[in-house]
Amino acid sequence: MSELVVHNARVMTCDPDRPGLGMIDRGALAIAGDAIRWIGGDAERPRGAREIDAGGRLVTPGLIDCHTHAIFAGDRAVEFGMRAAGASYLEIARAGGGIAASLGPTRAASDEALIAALGARLDAALAGGTTAIEVKSGYDLTVEGELRLLRCVAAAAARRRQRVVPTLLAHLVPPERAADRDAFVAELCGALIPRAAGEGLASSVDAYCDEGAFTLAETRAIFTAARAAGLAVRAHAGQFRDLGAAELVGELSGLSADHLEQVSDAGIAALARAGTVAVMLPGACVQLRLPVPPVERLRRAGVALAVASDLNPGSSYCETLPIQMWLATTHLGMTVDEAWLGVTRHAARALGLAGAGALTRGARADLIVWACDEPAHIPYRYGAAVQLIDAVFVAGEPADCSILRRDR
């Protein structure tokens, strides 16, 4: 007998072997331990020690946020005000704001303060249905400091059931190393990347390849070191200027190319050939008033699209995904089905999490019971989407934050 059976549900499986979102209109699923033991039609369901009647409501995979910078100290609300008054991101960065403005507070913060701040953001994400989340380093930009950030990510992750995927981010050359940037890149490649890999602190390396960050040649050097250390690669690509990062990520069969407001047809073709995921970050796109990424060209080329929060103190201080799904559909031109696959199955692929982001037999039981029955309601009712969550299960257990309003 299964420990828990959820029945009388509209189950969105996101199973790649079923069409579209893999809906089972009168569906049920059975959980044993931390995994889904059975899934199918309501009439054939097994008996469970505990049974939940979902009352025809929607049950979906837990959401996966595949791009965040969730470990940082301080905030940049002042810059938000400057941008609202008309200043551009690059103007603010040249005036000493931007990423560099987060280095001081993050370097000065204690381990415990960083772990607590990250933990609060992870909890907010969970309350919004995020059961798996990527966290990038990148707000220290010294070898020892970046390793410390990744150890803090591991410490926060060890305290929760939510799945946390750590990424080492080559964010930019810090101002104090501007005069010897070649030596800084050599340190990243020769010391930071092999040490992070050796300690098991990251599963991939991300590089910010753009104006004001790393050049294409530097990005290639960083990726070469990452692959030599056995780590996957992904890039911040073409947020402001297309430097050819999409072509490079495709050439190296990277996991994802993210942002892509600026990308050539050759870059898109390279992503399609490699099966690399294109991660859309609509919150940052809107907040920085950037042109929208070419969703239609990516779709036509057959590139899988993911949607993420880009949670960071500068351009997108947002822990939850439903509002990103709203922006993806209304501002970027993605369909509701694309937005859903973008925060489930395709997000899992962007993180290299095989089998995650779908409700299938044997998968980890990360799922959401919603207080509505239509997939479109989550982006459509964007102001209240988080309140539409009835319960979140993480690895088979109801999350502490679950709003179990009714005893069903």
Ligand SMILES: [Zn+2]
């Ligand atoms: Zn980012």
